[in-house]
Amino acid sequence: METSTGLTTAEARQRLARFGPNAVVEKKPRTWLLFLHKFWAPVPWMLELTLILEGILGKWPEATIIALLLIFNAVLGFSQERKAQGALELLKQRLRITARVCRDGEWQSIPAAELVPGDLVHVRVGDIVPADLAISEGDVLVDQSALTGESMPVERSAGADLYSASMVRRGEASAMVKATGAQSYFGKTAELVRGAGAKSHLETLVLAIVRYLVLMDGLLVAAILVYATLTGMPLAEILPFALILLVASVPVALPATFTLATAMASLNLARRGVLVTRLAAIEEAAAMTDLCSDKTGTLTQNCLxxxxxxxxxxxxxxxxxxxxxxxxxxxxxxxxxxxxxxxxxxxxxxxxxxxxxxxxxxxxxxxxxxxxxxxxxxxxxxxxxxxxxxxxxxxxxxxxxxxxxxxxxxxxxxxxxxxxxxxxxxxxxxxDPIRPDAVQVLQNLHQLGVMVRMVTGDSTATAKTVAGELGLKGQVCNRADIGEDCAVYAGVFPEDKFHLVQGLQKQGKIVGMTGDGVNDAPALKQAEVGVAVESATDVAKAAASLVLTTPGLGGVADAVETGRRVYQRMLTYTLNKIVKTFQVALFLSLGLLIFRDFVVTPLLVLLLLFANDFVTMSLAGDRVRPSPKPDRWQVRTLVFSSLVVAIAWLIYIFAIYVAGKALYLPLAGIQTLDFLGLVFSGLANVFLVRERGHLWASRPGQFLLWASLADVAAVSILATQSWLMAPLPLLFVLGLLLATLLYTLLLDQIKVPLLRHLTSA
Incomplete structure (x- = not known):
């Protein structure tokens, strides 16, 4: 076979069987599996275990409520977080073009997916290069900016290589196919996208919180079982109580509230030109410490x-x-x-x-x-x-x-x-001139405590000049120094960007990456905050977690500020949830151990979940101030601070129990009084911890205020009308509300120095 005649049809068929099609194959996850995955996490595990035990004991009302909680969390999370994982599909679509190939000595057009190594092809102006080629004859000007990051087209002549997915801007050439599909330069980028992805810090946070709560709950249940054994209490009474204690300790609405808060933030960002494709990225944006920004088309205009x-x-x-x-x-x-x-x-x-x-x-x-x-x-x-x-x-x-x-x-x-x-x-x-808004955006990000690092495929001299225009200060490195702490990295390839992000992540940094080309896709997917700019290719947009729909990088700063507002809301919710979990679990268990009474009935504990947890989901839209520097969750400090506040509320709820005894209320009446005390103190705690300063320092969101008032009215009506609980006089309910308000103002004086260090605001 001679090069001038190309391959024969038989040879091409054999090579196609050997090397495979000129395409990238990706197995799509099934929708129903994605939904079932929502039931596979620490919080669902605890609820599922409780559901099984409640079913074994025949406690069907409680089991039904827990099942509904599970389904609610799963449906909310699935509906808000589902997005098409189309990065590799778009990579394949980019390869679905035709190619001029010489087969059996004749030139013909065939689908590019049928190309094999050794094929003789011809490319000319306007063509997308269908595979990795070695030019045998001719001269072309090739635009590789979407692939290699070079801002200017490059000349290629006989003996030089052409990369798949680059664009021929001038001239024509005949060339031999060197590599196809996943083995091409373009395909290897696709493989990087396939293997990229950072672990969600939100999942780690939830798991850490659940770990503390399970440890506490396990100790309390063990103490109750030992007590029951020593005092001869019937197991049939203790086991349902232990199960309800487990449910009270589970942060049931924590995942749903995180999802709701980020979903609401994503709608707000969409109105400002930022599309969120992975909700966890909003939370990650709050903690982002480093932004690796592609130069061409991102910081510059990608035109001479x-x-x-x-x-x-x-x-x-x-x-x-x-x-x-x-x-x-x-x-x-x-x-x-x-x-x-x-x-x-x-x-x-x-x-x-x-x-x-x-x-x-x-x-x-x-x-x-x-x-x-x-x-x-x-x-x-x-x-x-x-x-x-x-x-x-x-x-x-x-x-x-x-x-x-x-x-x-x-x-x-x-x-x-x-x-x-x-x-x-x-x-x-x-x-290639810089974007008009680039300098101001970088200054804004610097003021937010985010270090911006420019990444480019251009020469060191070009990179240094652009960095000076942008006001980026620091060392300018080339790809050989990718592991160094530099402000600018020049002459880099896709693998370098990908490994740069990984290297920063290994140092404990939360990394963002902005880009527009195919070459950026792996790093965009690997970064906690992958940002595809307005001019980005479809591949980059599919790999990113944030997509800008307007020119410039202003949306990045918007995403950071929005993420930090979400952090403040979720910090309030998490603080409140941990405080209430400690308070309720300790009250239930210590009440039994000290007074030998079930201080609250199992049904009222389940009702408490709806009265507190799902009402406080309104924090997802609360009015807050963003932090001036990256936010990081400090779980140990969070749990310790929550425990201190919880002990103060525990004293309050025990005082209510003792007051009920002093008023000679029957046990059922005391249980109703305790239930109201837990609801009122839970709502008061929300307003107590939502401000790291004094609680009157900022006005709460309207939805939070109305939801709280509706909750107070609803449980008060239930208590006074004897629905689902023993009746209480209206005077008792009003007196309890006043006592809760006064106690909250007292706790506010203690809380300020305790919680101020949890936020940088």
Missing amino acids: SLLDLKVWADSSAAELLAMAALASDAATQDPIDLAILQAARDKGVSSPGRGDFVPFDPSTKRSEGTFQKDGSTWRAMKGAPQIIAPLAQVQDWEGPTETLANQGARVLAVAAGPEGAPRFLGLLALA
Whole structure:
């Protein structure tokens, strides 16, 4: 077989069986499995165990309520968090193009998925490269910015490689297929996306909280069982009580409240141009310490423009631009030509009528255009300075060229004159300008305590120039120093970005990554906060957890501030839940051990879950202030602080029990009084801990206020009307409300120094 004739159909069929199709295969998770996964977590485990035990004991009302709680949590979490995992599917779609291939000695068009290594293909202007190729003949200008991060198209000729998914901007070439599918450069990026993904810190948080609560609950249940054995209490009475104690200790609504809070925040962000595809990213954004930002198309505009020019001798800037424009043509769609023509239009420069035009030729490194002047044919040319300068017989061009190149620019020389006697007119510097809002956004992120690190595939010189314009301070490194603590990383590849994110995560940092290209997809998925900018490819958007729908990076700062508001709301909810769990569990168990009474009935404990837990879900929309620096959950400190507050409330609820005894209420009446005390103190505790300062420092959200008032009214009616519990006089209920208010104001004086260190606000 000769290269010029390509493969035979039989050879292609054999290689297709050997190497597989030119596509990336991904197994999609089934929807019903995703839903069932919501029942596989620490909180559902505890509820499921309780549900089974309640069923064995025949406690069907309690079992039904617990089952409903399980289903509520699962449905809410599934409906809010479900999103299409389309990153790899989009990668495959990018490969669903046709290719010109030589088979059996004849050129034909076939689906790119049928290409195999060894195929002879032909690409030309406008084509997406269908596989990794080695050019055998021809010259092309290739845009690889979506794949390698290079901001400028690159020349490729015989002997050079072309990467799949890059775009041919000029020229045409014949090439041999080197790699297809998952083995191509593009496919390896897909494999990185498949393996990427950071563990949710929210899951770790919930697990840590549940661990503390289970430990406490286990000790209390053990103490009760020992007590029952020593005193001869019937097991049939103690076991249901132990189960209800377990339910009281489970943070039932904790996952649902986190989901609700982040879902509400995602709707708010959507109105501000930020789409959230993974709800946990909002929580992660609050803790984000480092943002690795892609340069091309993210911090810069990903289009060439005139950066500077150097006029030579007796020429002028207008003449320099006019001749450069005459040697350019919009029909070529060459980014350099388009940038020069746009600069000429912006400055009001017009060129004389053009005759012949010779597009850029990689062999001559210049383009030319002819025009008539003084009755003779003149020629304007632009190209590499080392080519144009000798033609114009000019010296001392190296210094100015190097000065412009050190600014990270691509430098072109321009000359014009009669045939055989061109005059050197000067130098043009073209560069990718930064986005207008980039500097301000980076300053905002810095003020929020987020360190921004620029990541680019461009040279160190270009990266250093752009970093200076952006105000990024710190060391500028290349890909060999990817493990160093740098402000800028230059010359990096997709694997470098991916491993950079992993390396920062291993140092305990919460990492964000912004990007727009296919090359960014693995790092976007690996980062806790992957941000696809407005100009991003579909692959990058599918891999990211946040997608910006408006130009610029302003949405990143919005996401950070929103995430920190969610953190403050969830800190309040978690504090409240742990406090109430300690209070209720200790009250139930110690009440039995000390007074030998069931201080609250099992039915009232389940009712308490609805009266407190699901009402306090209204905290998901509470009015809060964001922290000025990254928030991190400190579970040990959180649990210790909660225990201190819980002991204060435990004293309060025991005082209510003793007061009920002193008023000679029957046991059922005392249980109702205790139930109301737990509900009122639970609501009061929400307002107590929602402010790290004094509780009157900020106004609560309207939904929280109305939900609390409705809760007080509902349980008061139940108690006074003898529904589901023994009756109590209205005077007792009002007196208990007043006592709760006074006690809350007293606790507020103790709480301020205790909780202030839990937040940076």
